[in-house]
Amino acid sequence: MNAQIHARLKVARGDFTLDVDLDLPGQGVTALFGASGSGKTTCLRCLAGLERAADARIEVAGTVWQDSARGIFVPPHQRPIGYVFQEASLFSHLTVRDNLAFGYKRIDPALRRIHFEQACELLGIGHLLQRKATTLSGGERQRVGIARALLTSPSLLLMDEPLAALDAPRKREILPYLERLRDELRIPLIYVSHAQEEVARLADHLVLLEQGTVLASGPLNQTLARLDLPLARDEDAAVVLEGRTGAYDEVYQLLDVHLPDSALKLRIPHAPLAHGSALRIRIQARDISLSLAEDPRSSIINRLPVTLRALSDQGSPAQMLVSLDADGHPLLARVTRYSCDQLGLQPGQKLWAQIKGVALLGQ
Amino acid sequence: MPLDASDFGAIWLTLKLASLTTLLLLLLGTPVAWWLARTRSWWRGPVGALVALPLVLPPTVIGFYLLLALGPHGFIGKTTEALGLGTVVFSFSGLVIGSVIYSMPFVVQPLQNAFAAIGDRPLEVAATLRASPRDTFFSVVLPLARPGFVTASILGFAHTVGEFGVVLMIGGNIPDKTRVVSVQIFDHVEAMEYAQAHWLAGAMLVFSFLVLLALYGSRRGKSAWGAT
Structure with missing residues (x-):
């Protein structure tokens, strides 16, 4: 799957403005990195269609998801995405199994590329299926949330700081699963984070956002080494x-x-x-x-x-x-x-x- | 037990009215509550206030206007007559219409609170899992708002059982058609039949207490009005 992602977004909300024009690789992990308020989550939500930028054009793998000039807006439930929220946001009225099945059963069986057992194995949650979503630990919840998103066999995975709400041991618990995901499934992933450690481990491509604009976008190792970016000023450069x-x-x-x-x-x-x-x-x-x-x-x-x-x-x-x-x-x-x-x-x-x-x- | 056939007729009529009213209110009130909980429209305030009016108006005021509107010279009454339906005042249908309006806030407000408490997130999650808004409403919103529906049903039912003024204004006092328990008690007291009045009044008291006990007792520390 070598599908380019193109997103030109303009959002003005109160005193916050987002104005970005992104060309992202259609493979591997792209990190949207920046401080809070830099607009990275807004970018992600616009890609998912959860927010509708007034002036935007989004094209993924040759398909237009939004084109405000032509009045096109594909609603989120018709976009082939998987979305992982910061809090796992499992449905509290359902068991783990039913949470996982929620998206899975809405996918045409002929279009399913990731199967139930495969997702459970990949995220190590097979033993949790009968549990109520409310009884899981934070790390387990997030793994279920990731598996649930995968089970829609998405063409594009979007993750909004999936580890930010977890403590350090839970982060260490989940990172290896994300690495497996990157290495074993060939699904492009856009990963929003403000944690250097996660970006260093996962990302192939880095987009640096600051106050609603793109400071840099390029391969991870080259972007990290650029002297003109604030990353290099960091104590931990x-x-x-x-x-x-x-x-x-x-x-x-x-x-x-x-x-x-x-x-x-x-x-x-x-x-x-x-x-x-x-x-x-x-x-x-x-x-x-x-x-x-x-x-x-x-x-x-x-x-x-x-x-x-x-x-x-x-x-x-x-x-x-x-x-x-x-x-x-x-x-x-x-x-x-x-x-x-x-x-x-x-x-x-x-x-x-x-x-x-x-x-x-x-x- | 000194209750006679007319008392049991009144009890049966009351239960029938309350059940039908509750059912209609759940059907009508759910979309209204959903709209009130989600909309950012300017109309939210006026509509919300309108729905809440029965909370503060004397029932006789509602009954009076309904009587005028539904009567043969009212704009609704004229329409129903023109359609060959006759007028609904002093009939069971008229009682149902009056009760639906009168008990509306007791159903809409708990539902609205329950919907609001769900928040945006579960709806967004459902959308990213390919559920259309309609699909999401039935597979996510309704199950999550279940406690709100229980509260709304109980309050709507109980409040309809307890109404008097509206019923008397637009229903009158016709045995087995519009004479509900509260009116029957009034009649007994007027006729100095205190023993029968006691039995019916006592039954209402116990019923109301049990309903409220079920409502408040079942949610430890939670507001009876809100969702979970």
Whole structure:
């Protein structure tokens, strides 16, 4: 399913205005990321048809869902979407089974691509079917809510901060299910969030919203590494890289992670993983230091040759943020202005990046 | 028991009237309550006030206007006569019409509260699960508003049983046609038949208490008017 999503939306409500023009990939996970009040939920609700933007054109996989110029508005119940709300919003008068069946039985059997048992297995809720919706824990409720949305065999999944109402352990409980969903079902997902951690783990494409406008829209790793976006100003600024596991050093318990389309690899202290499995790693800007030459006497084992792409002071008098290219992979490093001057850093320069910490996401 | 055939006739008539009124009110009141609970129209205020009028008006005022409207010279009465239906004043049909109007707020308001308490979210969820608005109303709204329907039915029924003024104005006092229990009690008292008046009045008292007990006792700590 390689269906482009196009959405041009203009909403004016009180002192809030949303004015966006989005072209999103019709596959993988797109995160709509921004602070509360940035308009990300409004975008999602307009895509679902739960809100009707006065001036809008929405086209998904070649089908027009709304075109205010031509007076077209497909009501939400006729859009092939699955929607997961922040609170699971299960029907309190129904059992888990009947909640799941609510959408499922309204789908023509010939058009069902996800089946009842499959959804239960995917979300691990098979044992809850007889329970009343009101007796479930928060995490269970949200898993049922996700399965219920999946069971309409949607062409597009929309999730509005599905983890925001949960505590940290519940979040950790659900994230792996969302990763499975992304990896096993080929349904494009638009995921609204203001949590960097979730975005880093799940998203392939990132849309950054601020006060109703789009600041940036692009592949996750490139967008995270852009110096001109507020993401890079964040204390936790980081890049996310996709890698594949390689050899494992039994003696030192080090796992090789190869970066795609390059000879580079990182070595991470970790338990063994199946050879060749895909994974995501996150490297924070504050965990990278720079040197002019490789230093084999360093205790830091991950040292990568990089090219300096750009420098930015980010409005900070003491710190500089440096954007690097490691054989095609973007990295961010935060160093002191003093070091920048001492090393004479400038764009195009060849350097060595010493990476002190690498986090495996979702393991 | 000193009750005679006319007393039992009045009881039977009262139950028949209250049941029919409640049924009609649920059918009529549900769309009105739904509209009142959901609309953002300017008309919401005036319509809501109109429906609530019987709460504050003396029943005789409602009865008086109904008598004029439904009578042979009223605009409704003329219409019904022109249609060959005759007039409905001083008939059981007239009682039903009067009761429906008189008890309307007791059905509409609990339903309106129950609908409002459901909120937008379940409706939105249903829409994203491919349920049309009509489908949603029957598969989500009605089941979720069930406590409201129970309250509305009980209050509508009980309030109709207790009416007097409207009945007397437009129904008169015709045995087995328009003479309900409250009117029968009035007649007994007028005729100094206190024993029969006691029996009927006592029965009404016990009935009303039991109805209210069922209503308030069944919802621990919840308002009898609201939904869950």
